[in-house]
Amino acid sequence: MKDTFIIFSLSAWWLGPSVLIILGLTYLMYAKKNPWSIALSKFLGSLRVLATLLLVLMLLNPLINRLNYITEKPIVALAIDNSTSLLSNNDSTALNDLIENLQDNLAQLNLETFLFDLKGTAQLPIVFEGQATNLNAQLDVVYEALESSNLSAIVLMSDGIYNQGLSPAYRKSIIPIYTLGLGDTLIKKDISITEIRANKVVYQGNRFPIEAYIDGSAYTGTKTVVRLLDGQEMISEQEVTLSAQLKVQFEAIADTDGLKRLRIEIPPEENEFSKTNNYKDIFIEVVEGKEKILIVAPAPHPDIRTLRSSLSQSKNYETELYIPRLNQTPPSGKYDVVIQHQAFTDNFPELTYNGTPAFLYILNETSDHKALRDETGIIIEQLEHQQNLITPTLNTSFSKFTLLNQSALMFQKYPTLNVPFGDYQLSNSTETLLYQQVGNLVLAKPLLSFFDDGSKKYGILFGNGIWTWRMQEMALSDAAKSFDEILLKSIQYLSIRSDKRKFTFTPITQSFQTGDLIRFASASYDALYDQIKDNKIVLTLFQENSQSSNFDFIGNNSNETFNIGTLPEGIYQYEATTEINSKTEVAKGTFTVANAKLELTTFTANHNVLKELSENSGGQFYLPNNIDQLTSHFEQSKVKSIIHPIQDFTRMIDMTWILALIIGLYCLEWFLRKYLGSY
Template sequence: QRYIVKIKGVDNEISYVNNEKSLSINVLESKKEILLLSNAPHPDISVLKKSIENSDHYNVNAYQAKQYKNRMSRKDESLEAYNVVIFHQVPGTKSRGTQLVKLVLQEQVPAFFILGPESNLNLFNRLSTGLRIQQSNKSTNEVTAKPAKGFGLFTLSKQLQDYISEYPPLMAPYGDYKFNFNNANLLNQKIGKVASNKPLWTFVQRPEHKIGVLAGTGIWRWHLSEYSNFQTQDRFNELINKTIQYLSVKADKRLFRLRDPKSEFYEDEKVTFEAELYNEAYEPVEDGTITMEITNEAGKTYKFKFRKIANGYQVDGGYLPVGKYTFEATAQVHNNNYSLNGEFVVNPIDIEHLQTVADHQLLYTLANENGGAMLYPRNIKSLEEVLNNKEKIKPIAHQEYKLKELINNKFLFFVIVMLLGGEWFFRKFFGGY
């Protein structure tokens, strides 16, 4: 829903532009419920809970497996209430949580397994998760993350992709990793300086059931590492939340769909959309034709055609004027036609109007960081002294040379011709020839 908030202007107000602001409000039907079950207390648990709840879309309940089993026996809890279940080293030693995992797999609740030294891999391999880790002995490796090529389930920001290899190592089970279903690796294991194809962060593509696996514990170090370097955990939160978002979203059975269409753009931002097109067997269609018509409030229509990209189709509408727009996307594949419609707005950038008072602290910081100085009107007389004391400010003399052929000087040319002609005339007249 889109709203416009206005306040009444007052007499002698310098600008009325910042008295009005438009905004969009997306109303969520309800938060998605995430269940976090652990084998034992671990610093990963609090980091995961904090990161997931950083988003307004999720609510997290964390229990130890034994504690949650008791709650279920008292009928205080039900797995039907949860959109995703995270198992941290469950099933664990002494078979803790095995029955809970079986129940989650049976009811096809999306699951995310975090495996580590306390995981019971023999039990895990029997649970038909789609991944088996064969070990000759129970051992672990210190591994770092390396982004895998060709991952297309969702995209990571460039900031996260550039930094993800700098995260501290995790403790990963050592063994032979085998899949019973197709899988998509988000991150691979890097052991020392040797990059491998063993999955570190992967998704098993089981029919009608989404399963993710992180083959390593110690992500609390990732959380601390990022804060130490950037005083923020935005990259880590993005990684966790996009994983949960992928697992929690129900499968879209539409043959033609737009991928996460935005409802708001700014005037300095290109209007772009991505689309996916499938045939009746839910196989990606590579040769489909997709067009889009975007109409503004005045009724003017802009027509665009999608181009093929690696994992779908994309259209670039360029920069559009500020205003409200509606769109209709049409796909044609063989003899079938599909259409989608929606709306979006292009908002103005009103930074100058919203901040009408000079930010002296910002100006001082810019001057100080770039070797300059900030002077107030009362100190303007000291400007000459400040400039003279700056060692970097020195007089610079510039010399410029230009070469010009004399033949291009018409005046000089005619003078020479006249002199030569005069010499010839006088020699002829006085008998010099």
């Protein structure tokens, strides 16, 4: 369907006089006696009137507004739980046939379908290889991808077993969610180590506890043994009686520094459904000592608790708080990093620090910008003490350290911060990690920046209230991974003394999960410490069994990460080499790949979760053999298409075919006049 309108940039009243003048001149031209008939004179006059009128219209340059109408079909999103737990009771070919059958049925109802797996949009055939199931996050992905579309319903195909994120059962949705219950709800005869709890980082020489949680409900009352092993050596063994929720405690000693791989295992019972969940590995990092972080503030603030909570996620840091009215004795120890909250305010405590710690300054609305300039060289030209409400956005070119991709997405969901409204001038040797964003507009103004000239290092956050960031992320994802990552990596960067190495090559995290892409960040520098590119990098990986693998990369001068794919569970040592100025530079380190075995914890489908989810959203629950009932429901619901108007504006002067028509009309008139004997 199309509607066409003409919009004049000049007054359309000019057409009236123009038409009269054109008619008058044409009449005078053809009123005299001609060697052809009156009817032919009228025809030739009509050609001239039409051509001249079109020419006048082009000079008035109106806009032609064509209104097209596009019909958008109702969309049904098929959210597929492609975790490995589904293969314990189903065949992947049969599951893909079921999905394809449902797609075909919905297509016959003139419904458009989109496929999603646990990671995002997908295509058939679905590969069931997910190592963890977060159904709540999967539904979030569907909403974000189709929020501006005619989304009529979501069909979630799952066994209802989720092992990450919040329970989807209590999710509220304005879009009805129909669930298709896969898997087997019969309880399997199985023993499973569901969880192991232990500190990820311990200190050399200390004894540390390890707790193993075991589900032995199918063998309640049966006696067995639980073992703790370090490699092939058994450290401890306990005889236990199996029950539904059994906790077994061990104690180990951190004898040598470095990464340590420990295993909890239970001998398999006869006729047990699966033996793959009878053991679970954990990786412990043994370190020599903690780094000390001092937090200084003139008064209490919610940010302070947030900072300490986030820093406590790493056992590498020991925090100390000093607020004058709460602490009688000023701090006197040696600190690696000092966080000054509400920095450069009039009542900020004056302290003398031992050594040369790095600083993280967090400003507030009353921070003295002159004191800031004197200390850091940063100039803020604030307009009449005005503040601006902004959200953070990640600088993807930041080179000091690397953040995970999902962090950039989470930053967009953070609440706003108050920052000074005005112009910012950063000192040399400063690089910005977070920029300010107002709405959809990214400003060239820093929110979080870092300075390092080789002798002095600091970070500066130009606003406070970051406690709302962590709280928001906890509400959205039941964890604060992105907030903790940016704070911990900022503190880690500040605590490391100036690195004068000409070649760095490090994994983006020290602990990966099976299925994760293993990525490394690298940087190479010449004699003047200018970053260089196009240097060949050779990476050698050494596994625990002494097997090695080699990878080749070409470096560049951007903050790019190098991807070597996925790796099996284990402790890996790596050695990266490159040639810089005819000299071989080497970078070494270790990292772990852990298998959480989340999909092996239970094999019994949980259809109750799916039923509650459907009931709370206005949908219904179905079994695979009732797929025709699901199709019939959509046929009877008569969901409607949406008609979208789309406007297309074209200037008449840009329509070359009209110019060609004008020329053609004039030429035809001229030719006929000459042919008929006019001179």
